[in-house]
Amino acid sequence: MQQAQLKTVNKLQLPAQLYPMCVKASPFKPDTVAIGFGENFGLKGRGCLMVDGEIIEFQDCCFDLAFADRETVMVASGDGFIHLYGRDPLSGRLKHLNRSVAGHAKECVSIDTNHDNLIISGGWDGAVLLFNASGRLVSTRSRVHNTSYRVTMHPSDKEIFASSGGDGKVVLHDSRINSSTSVINHTGHMDILTIDWNKY
Numbered sequence: 001m002q003q004a005q006l007k008t009v010n011k012l013q014l015p016a017q018l019y020p021m022c023v024k025a026s027p028f029k030p031d032t033v034a035i036g037f038g039e040n041f042g043l044k045g046r047g048c049l050m051v052d053g054e055i056i057e058f059q060d061c062c063f064d065l066a067f068a069d070r071e072t073v074m075v076a077s078g079d080g081f082i083h084l085y086g087r088d089p090l091s092g093r094l095k096h097l098n099r100s101v102a103g104h105a106k107e108c109v110s111i112d113t114n115h116d117n118l119i120i121s122g123g124w125d126g127a128v129l130l131f132n133a134s135g136r137l138v139s140t141r142s143r144v145h146n147t148s149y150r151v152t153m154h155p156s157d158k159e160i161f162a163s164s165g166g167d168g169k170v171v172l173h174d175s176r177i178n179s180s181t182s183v184i185n186h187t188g189h190m191d192i193l194t195i196d197w198n199k200y
Contacts, residue, residue: 018048021063027115028070029047036062042078049075049085054094056085063109066119072097076111080104080136082121084114102137104126110151118175121169122148128163130175139178144171150194164192 018037026032032052039045040059047061051073060078068074072086082101085094104123113119119131124147130139145165154160159175168186186192 005102009115021061022065022066024067026067028067034065034067034073036065038062038077038078038142047078048075051094056094056096061105063159064111065148068113074111074113076108077120078107080106080123082108082119099135101131102120103137105128109149112151112161114153116158118158120151120153120161122151122163124148126165128173141173145169149192152195152197155197155199162195164195166191168192170195
């Protein structure tokens, strides 16, 4: 059996006193990687976004991120907002696109999209929010969890997503129905910090 050969493509200089909170590869450009950072693990302090080695800093933690399209990154921020960043068409530099989506009363800690018509977010306020592609709030699922930690879209069904939280529950949602479709309770009432789908 032949072993796969790994090679280092780039070595990144990480920002001082900031900790990586999330890493995502672009589904549109295989060679593009974005990393979100936060000071004090997101409890207090600043953050930044790094895309292909270029850094843009801001006042709150970058808890999570998702690629909206080939050039736009959505950031789940410690201020409760979703902020959009992209490349300036003239300079090619990373910049804030002057578009932010409000929603969470506390930190927005998770974000995902079906790359078609739905953006979902979860926050420390326990809510799971659904936005259309233009950023308009279309549904609020209040207090799904006592604290929402992760939201993730189904890999093949663009209307189904899941959320997990500090109450030990994984909740399955259908965006066409304004309530959860299934709840899986973890015995022991432990926080469920992250979830993912079986891609196959």
